[in-house]
Amino acid sequence: MRSRPDLPAGPEGPLTLAFPGDARSVRRALRHVIAAAPLCTLSDADRGTTELVLAEVLNNIVEHAYVGCTGRITLSLDLCASGLAVRITDDGLAMPGGAVPSGLLPTNPAAPAATLPEGGFGWFLIKSLTRDLAYHRKEGRNHLSFTLPIG
């Protein structure tokens, strides 16, 4: 997997897991990942941000990619010099337009409170908190990767 053999893996190496793409399994996987290496070694702030981004991405897969169907999700986390490298795959529907949503902030603070949106914050948060976000679809599978800055 590693393209740079001169960059050694952390003591634990990458954490990889696969689980069903439903809400309950996602919640259980998150709980496990947050408590296990490498995330358990991070500060509370970094762990909180990581949990938020993973929850947004995984819940999107359950709600949009696996709408009306089921399948598996794979998650891989690797703590390296540039941050936490995350790779996520699923076998659900492709992203509309073959790209991740624009993730613009849906809120206009000047707009009346009654018109405030109650959704649409997910991709904004993901894009705000990650670097090198990349998506592609290959052989019926969605591949999403990004880096979470650490420290």
Add this chain to the structure above:
Amino acid sequence: MKLKPSTIQGVLTVTVQENRIDAASALQFKERMRDVTQGTAHRVILDLGQVHFLDSSGLGAVVAVMKLLAPDRKLELSNLTPTVEKVFRLTRMDTIFTIHPQAGMAGQNALKA
């Protein structure tokens, strides 16, 4: 979804006694808030001091409660934990809501205002 309402001098404080408001619990949160705020004071303070995790669904639910209470009643927030505070700051929702550092302080400020 455990919510603890308490009214002090006309200000209703609702303490969320859960550590998450997320995709799995957002709807329940909204419905419970609707129940506990019925026929209440003009000011409702939501104490989020025990909530360590709030995702975009949870944020949407808090916005929905604010809209539910409007225009006669105002929803204010207090006691945000660091990760929750970050969500409000990044989405600029910190400019929409009055956010108090502590619940006790929120009550005092509410009385003064």
